[in-house]
Amino acid sequence: MNYAFATAPHAPTHHPPEELLLDLATGAASASEALMLKTHLAFCPPCRDAVRVLEDAGGALLNALEPVSLPPNMLNRALRAIEQSEGAAPAPEPPSVGSVIGANLASTAWRKVPGGLRMRRVDAGSGAPRANLGRTESGRVWLFEAPAKMKMFQHRHVGDEWTVVLSGEFHDGGERYKAGDFVWLPDGHRHQPVMGADAPCVGLILVRDSPLYTSVVGKIAAPFIRL
């Protein structure tokens, strides 16, 4: 189940800064960050090309590494493992960006926030359930749906905030953000988004953990309910 990916012909005009695309290519991005960036990539062929160039650099650097010798018979062991897996079910593929969002739509409920806004938690690190050890996640992804014309209270963010619009649009600081646009607001940015007039605005938002609010919901709801 895909969540209305790229149904609009609109080509994104707001892109992630290059350093975030580099984090994606090197593997420095967290699962949440990767989900946000790849959602934008689904809309944006030029950014897909840019990531491909960076991954080519990764390939070139891999090729340039001084080889480290392997124990004898590694190849034979690999070939034996291949023989043994013959006929076995293929390894599960990583989930697609669309299926991650879709799976969350199926398994989580909307949480209502005053002002008509609805939000849903998206677990970006999906796949096999694992221990939380070593997890470097800093922030949570939420799917939001804001009614047309909704005007948020002016608020200031602690930590940077990323948004990807899936459908509809919102206006902020003289800019118009439409489907596929990636909005990166720096730490401490003060703003007051207003939703477009024609349709609800749906998108993904990555909100950083912050010591100021005690719950993630509270943190997100804060701008709307004047915490």
Added chain:
Amino acid sequence: MTVNTADTSRPRDYRARTATLRLVPAATMAFHGDAMPAPLFRDQPAFEELIAAIGAKQDRSAFAAVFAHFAPRVKAYLIKSGSDYNAADELTQEVMLLVWRKAARYDPAQANAATWIFTIARNKRIDRFRRERHAELDASDPTLAPEPTTLPDHQLEAADQARKVTQAVATLPEEQASLLKLAFYEGKSHSAIASQVGLPLGTVKSRLRLALTRLRGNLGSDS
């Protein structure tokens, strides 16, 4: 193992080309483990053909040749990114088995062999060390915004781009190359790199930005 052997999307002369290639990698079966000589196939196109042969007909000699070149480099990458030697052997094995399993879906128009194997090794590293599994963009997803242009030969285009990027990486000034290597080999963010090398964050950012401009700038400029 489910492999689509009736793949009609490949170039028409594909079988002819791999038929001539088969003779060469078959010789690599004479070598075992780390006794295998360093790269038998330095020409970039060969590895793409070999991976295609693994995917199309489970060609073990093609796999042996890919293994001989890439496995020791994948191990080097995993060690640089924090794995100890024993774990690196196991992880390298897992990466190479993924190369075998994913070969049927390898598309040389999307990535050259080194790039493709880098992404597999990178994802394995994220999976193992960060306990995360990242969602993938599925190129066959019909809802993906289509590429704006259809070029006559994507495969040549991908190979050409990889060659230019490789050249750009090789000629980066040392102060940029060293930071780019930290980013790729250790999967570090800008701020982590800054604290590791003891440079101000702004300096790291501007040097990496210059490096990325060169990677991009080399594309198309001399074609």
